[in-house]
Amino acid sequence: MIESDDFVKALQDIGFDFFTGVPDTILGGIIEVLGERRLYTPAVREDEAVAMAAGAFFGGKIPAVLMQNSGLGNALNVLMSLNLIYQIPSLLLVSWRGFEGKDAPEHLVMGQTMPQLLETIRIPHRTLSQETIIEDLKWAAQTFMAQRVPVALLLKKGIVKAVQP
Amino acid sequence: MQPEEGVMQSRAQAMKALLELMSDQALIICNGFPSREAHKLCEREQNFYMIGSMGVAASIGLGLALAQPQKTVVVFDGDGNVLMGMGTLATIGALQPRNLIHVVFDNEVYGTTGNQPTYSRVVKLDHIAKSAGYVNVERVWEREDIIYEFKEMLGNTGPSFLLIKVNEQIEDADRVSIEPADMTKRFKTAVTP
Numbered sequence: 001m002i003e004s005d006d007f008v009k010a011l012q013d014i015g016f017d018f019f020t021g022v023p024d025t026i027l028g029g030i031i032e033v034l035g036e037r038r039l040y041t042p043a044v045r046e047d048e049a050v051a052m053a054a055g056a057f058f059g060g061k062i063p064a065v066l067m068q069n070s071g072l073g074n075a076l077n078v079l080m081s082l083n084l085i086y087q088i089p090s091l092l093l094v095s096w097r098g099f100e101g102k103d104a105p106e107h108l109v110m111g112q113t114m115p116q117l118l119e120t121i122r123i124p125h126r127t128l129s130q131e132t133i134i135e136d137l138k139w140a141a142q143t144f145m146a147q148r149v150p151v152a153l154l155l156k157k158g159i160v161k162a163v164q165p
Numbered sequence: 166m167q168p169e170e171g172v173m174q175s176r177a178q179a180m181k182a183l184l185e186l187m188s189d190q191a192l193i194i195c196n197g198f199p200s201r202e203a204h205k206l207c208e209r210e211q212n213f214y215m216i217g218s219m220g221v222a223a224s225i226g227l228g229l230a231l232a233q234p235q236k237t238v239v240v241f242d243g244d245g246n247v248l249m250g251m252g253t254l255a256t257i258g259a260l261q262p263r264n265l266i267h268v269v270f271d272n273e274v275y276g277t278t279g280n281q282p283t284y285s286r287v288v289k290l291d292h293i294a295k296s297a298g299y300v301n302v303e304r305v306w307e308r309e310d311i312i313y314e315f316k317e318m319l320g321n322t323g324p325s326f327l328l329i330k331v332n333e334q335i336e337d338a339d340r341v342s343i344e345p346a347d348m349t350k351r352f353k354t355a356v357t358p
Contacts, residue, residue, distance in 0.1 A: 018228075018231075018232060020228075044253070044255055044256055045250075045252050047218075047224075047250075048221060048224040048252060048253050049224075050221075051221035051224035051225045051228065052227055052256075053228060054225050054228060055193075055224065055226060055227060055229035055231075055232065056232040058228070058349075058352055058353050058356055058357075059228065059229045059356065059357060060353075060357040061232045063228075077218060077219075080217075081218045082215075082217060082221070085216070085217060085346075086345040086348065086349045087345070087346040088349055148346075
């Protein structure tokens with residue numbers, strides 16, 4: 001399992017310098033480290049977070065948005081009618097709740113359909129794995145810069161160390 | 166019917182008064198007719214015209230204000246937009262961006278879609294902004310008050326919230342012709358040093 005500290009450092013090394021989002025248990029450790037480094041600005045909804053990230057991008061930042069995949073539902077319209085239309089890139093760090101059907105009922109439909117959903121709305125995505133994490137981050141940064149679109153990295157339980165609730 | 170309605174400006178008249186007071190401030194304008202009217206009245210490269218993503222004009226403004234703390238960021242918003250993204254009033258109140266001025270043209274209707282009433286007729290958005298923690302909050306409808314309060318807010322430390330009660334009149338204005346992707350490039354260049 002990757003330490004949250006190392007993961008945040010890897011994101012910073014690639015250039016990400018503005019972080020916002022809405023928490024999830026899988027993302028808790030990352031958010032804690034970001035908070036300690038005064039890099040994280042909490043949002044109250046995921047669509048607000050994506051829009052704040054867009055504003056930060058206009059202001060010269062390289063933004064990343066953290067959210068549970070349920071929040072992807074909240075963020076859909078902003079992703080489709082702001083980011084994808086205006087070509088505003090953003091890194092989406094999305095926790096994959098409901099992966100392989102092993103989660104609480106409310107996560108199962110999104111857990112099962114998320115990859116197809118992202119493909120349908122044409123958001124490039126990869127699932128982070130411990131072995132390829134640096135390449136995955138590099139791919140995300142390159143796609144972000146080249147295509148000027150939101151890029152999603154999907155984070156399953158147990159890849160980056162989470163805090164215990 | 167509001168007693169103040171007789172002296173109310175149209176949104177375009179109020180907007181014009183504000184635009185005449187602006188210099189190099191960044192300006193985010195919400196979707197629908199507000200963006201079309203601003204584009205017709207005073208096209209400038211520091212203007213970001215929204216065409217979709219209703220409810221998040223203030224969130225975009227907030228992100229920019231946080232990223233560029235030396236730059237004054239103005240948001241032109243509507244009552245329907247604020248009601249849709251009301252959580253952002255809390256985010257702004259909590260984060261206290263000193264350089265953010267949130268202007269709401271409140272016509273109490275969804276004007277772009279045919280004047281369906283919004284809840285701002287009964288819910289006072291300025292009271293909510295005050296409770297959320299905006300530092301300067303004013304509710305105005307007469308031209309001279311609009312000018313006076315906006316001037317004050319341009320010179321003061323924010324976050325500020327200017328609620329302008331306007332009538333339902335819509336200015337005859339075409340859709341914004343600038344390609345969205347071009348606007349991103351133009352706006353980003355104009356608002357970063």
